Amino acid sequence: MTGAPISGGTTPLGPSEVVRIESLSKSFGKLAVLRGIDLAVREHEVVCLIGASGSGKSTLLRCINLLEPIDAGRILMDGADISLPGVDDNKVRRRIGIVFQAFNLFPHMSVLDNVTLGPRRVLRMPRDQAERDATELLARFGLADKRDEYPDRLSGGQQQRVAIVRALAMHPELMLLDEITSALDPELVAEVLSVVRELAAGGMTMIIATHEMGFARDIANRVCFLDAGRILEEGPPSQIFSTPSQPRTRQFLDRVIAAGRM
Amino acid sequence: MTPPSGPPVQPAAINGRRRRDGGRSTLIALVSTVVFFSLVGWVIVSSSSWPQVQQDFFDGGVFWRSLPEIVGALITNIQLFLIAEVLVLALGLLLAVLRSLPGPVFFPVRLLAIAWADVFRGLPSILIIYLLGFGVSALGIPGLPNDPFFWAVVSLTLVYTAYVSEVYRAGIESIHPSQAAAARSLGLTRAQALRHVVIPQAVRRVIPPLLNDFIGLQKDSVLVSLIGVVEAFRTANIQQEALFNYTPYVALGAVFLVMTLPLTRLTDYLVARDRRRYLAGAR
Numbered sequence: 314m315t316g317a318p319i320s321g322g323t324t325p326l327g328p329s330e331v332v333r334i335e336s337l338s339k340s341f342g343k344l345a346v347l348r349g350i351d352l353a354v355r356e357h358e359v360v361c362l363i364g365a366s367g368s369g370k371s372t373l374l375r376c377i378n379l380l381e382p383i384d385a386g387r388i389l390m391d392g393a394d395i396s397l398p399g400v401d402d403n404k405v406r407r408r409i410g411i412v413f414q415a416f417n418l419f420p421h422m423s424v425l426d427n428v429t430l431g432p433r434r435v436l437r438m439p440r441d442q443a444e445r446d447a448t449e450l451l452a453r454f455g456l457a458d459k460r461d462e463y464p465d466r467l468s469g470g471q472q473q474r475v476a477i478v479r480a481l482a483m484h485p486e487l488m489l490l491d492e493i494t495s496a497l498d499p500e501l502v503a504e505v506l507s508v509v510r511e512l513a514a515g516g517m518t519m520i521i522a523t524h525e526m527g528f529a530r531d532i533a534n535r536v537c538f539l540d541a542g543r544i545l546e547e548g549p550p551s552q553i554f555s556t557p558s559q560p561r562t563r564q565f566l567d568r569v570i571a572a573g574r575m
Numbered sequence: 576m577t578p579p580s581g582p583p584v585q586p587a588a589i590n591g592r593r594r595r596d597g598g599r600s601t602l603i604a605l606v607s608t609v610v611f612f613s614l615v616g617w618v619i620v621s622s623s624s625w626p627q628v629q630q631d632f633f634d635g636g637v638f639w640r641s642l643p644e645i646v647g648a649l650i651t652n653i654q655l656f657l658i659a660e661v662l663v664l665a666l667g668l669l670l671a672v673l674r675s676l677p678g679p680v681f682f683p684v685r686l687l688a689i690a691w692a693d694v695f696r697g698l699p700s701i702l703i704i705y706l707l708g709f710g711v712s713a714l715g716i717p718g719l720p721n722d723p724f725f726w727a728v729v730s731l732t733l734v735y736t737a738y739v740s741e742v743y744r745a746g747i748e749s750i751h752p753s754q755a756a757a758a759r760s761l762g763l764t765r766a767q768a769l770r771h772v773v774i775p776q777a778v779r780r781v782i783p784p785l786l787n788d789f790i791g792l793q794k795d796s797v798l799v800s801l802i803g804v805v806e807a808f809r810t811a812n813i814q815q816e817a818l819f820n821y822t823p824y825v826a827l828g829a830v831f832l833v834m835t836l837p838l839t840r841l842t843d844y845l846v847a848r849d850r851r852r853y854l855a856g857a858r
C-alpha cells in the first residue's frame with residue numbers, strides 16, 4: 314500500500330441523491346472484501362467501478378441490492394437505511410435493478426415471460442399491461458422479434474440485452490451492472506454497450522462495474538478505482554484515466570493498457 | 576516431412592464402411608437373439624418336468640378364461656394408483672418444500688418432513704399396509720372409515736410420498752442458486768422465486784425418476800390385496816384356488832407388463848434424451 318486511501322463520498326447530501334453508502338464493510342469469513350466504502354450517487358449519474366479482479370466490485374453491487382448481508386456501515390435510500398435487519402428487502406430490490414455477468418435468464422420462460430415476471434408478480438401489474446410494457450421495451454432495444462423465443466435460442470448479446478430489459482421493466486430508480494460484457498464474445502460486446510449508452514442518455518442512474526476502460530471513459534460521470542476493498546481514488550474519467558493521483562491507480566491502468574483493454 | 580504411409584483414407588470410404596458395418600451388426604444382433612432364445616426355450620422345454628409345468632402355469636384355456644375377470648379387477652388397481660399418484664405428486668412437493676424452509680422457526684416442520692421421509696422409506700410397504708389396514712380400523716376411532724380401499728390409498732400415498740419428496744428435493748437442489756438470486760433481485764419473495772423459477776425447472780428435470788417411482792407404485796398396488804381389497808392379484812388368487820392352476824398369475828403378470836411397459840420405455844427414453852441434452856449443453 315502506498316499512500317493513505319482517500320475516502321470517497323464527499324458529495325453533500327442532496328435531495329437528488331439516489332443512494333448513499335457510508336463506511337460499508339463486508340467480510341467473507343476472515344477475508345475482508347470491502348473495508349469502509351463511502352459512495353453517494355446522484356440522480357442521472359453514471360458511476361463506473363474499476364479495479365483489479367477481487368477488489369470487491371461485485372461484492373459492493375451485491376451488497377447494495379441486499380443480496381449479501383453487510384457487516385458494518387449504512388446504505389441509505391431516501392434517507393432511510395435499507396441495510397437494517399427489519400427492512401423488507403423485496404421492497405428495496407424492486408427499486409434497484411441488477412444485471413449480472415452471467416445473464417441468468419429463466420430458461421423455462423419465453424423472453425416475454427422473463428420480462429413480465431417481475432412486473433406481474435411483484436408490482437401486481439395486470440398481464441396485458443405488463444405485456445404491452447414489455448413489448449415496447451423489447452422493441453426499443455431491438456428485440457421485438459425475439460419476444461416469444463426461449464433464451465437458449467438467443468445469442469449471448471441478445472440474452473444480455475433481455476436481462477437488461479428484464480431489470481428495466483421494474484422501472485428501477487437505480488441500475489447496477491456487473492461486468493455485463495465479460496461473458497460475451499468480442500463481436501457481441503458493442504451491441505450490449507450501446508444499450509447501456511442509450512440508458513445513460515435516457516437519464517438512468519447507474520453503478521457499473523466494468524473492465525472495459527474505453528467504455529468507462531465514455532459513459533461515466535465519475536470513475537471509482539477500487540483497491541483491496543477501498544475506493545482508493547475517484548473523479549471524472551478524464552482525470553482518473555489521464556492523471557491519476559494514486560500510484561496504484563497508475564499501475565492498474567498501465568497493466569490494463571499493456572493487456573490491450575484500453 | 577515424410578508423407579503418411581499407406582493410401583490416404585477417403586471420407587466417403589469411411590462412411591461406406593460404417594454403413595455396411597451398421598447393416599452387418601443388425602444382422603448379427605438378430606441372429607444371436609434368435610439363437611439365444613431358441614436355446615433357452617429348448618433347454619426349458621426339453622426338461623423332464625416341463626409338461627407338468629406347462630400344465631400348471633401355461634394352460635392356454637385357463638389363461639383366456641381367467642383374463643377378463645383379472646382385467647376387470649385391474650380397474651381397482653388403476654383407481655388405487657391413480658388417486659395415490661395425484662396425492663403423491665402434491666404431497667411429495669409439499670414435503671420437499673417444507674424440508675427446504677430456512678431458519679430456526681421452521682425447525683419442527685423440517686424435522687417432521689425428515690421424519691416422514693425416513694420412516695416411510697425405512698419400513699417395508701407391506702408392514703405399513705398391514706398396520707394401517709388392520710391396526711387403525713381395529714381401533715374403531717369414530718369418523719375414520721374402515722374401508723380397506725381407503726387405507727390402501729393412504730398407505731401407498733404415505734410410502735411413495737416419502738420417495739417422491741426425495742426426488743423433488745434433488746431436483747430443487749440441482750437448480751443453480753443464481754436462478755433464485757436473479758428472481759430475488761427482481762423483488763420476488765423467496766416463495767415466489769421458488770414457485771415461479773425454481774420449482775418449474777426442478778419438476779421438468781425430475782420427470783424421469785418420478786415416472787420410475789410411479790412404476791413401483793403401480794406394481795405395489797397388488798400388496799393391498801392383503802388387507803382385503805379385491806383387486807387383480809386377489810382375483811388371480813381366487814381363480815388359482817378354484818382351478819388348482821397357476822396360469823391366472825401368469826395372466827396377471829402379462830396384464831401388468833402390458834400396463835407398465837409403455838411407462839418404462841417412456842422413462843428410459845426421457846432419461847436418454849436428458850443425458851443427450853446434458854452432454855450437448857456441456858460442450
Ligand SMILES: Nc1ncnc2c1ncn2[C@@H]1O[C@H](COP(=O)(O)OP(=O)(O)OP(=O)(O)O)[C@@H](O)[C@H]1O
Nearest residue numbers: 341344346364365366367368369370371372373492
Ligand atoms: N460468496 C463468497 N464467499 C467467499 N468469498 C467470496 C464470495 N464472493 C466473493 N468472494 C471473494 O471476495 C473477493 C472480492 O470478490 P468480488 O467478486 O467482489 O471481486 P470483483 O472486484 O468483482 O472481481 P472481478 O473483477 O474478478 O469480478 C474475492 O477475493 C472473492 O474471492
Ligand SMILES: [Mg+2]
Nearest residue numbers: 370371372492
Ligand atoms: Mg466481479
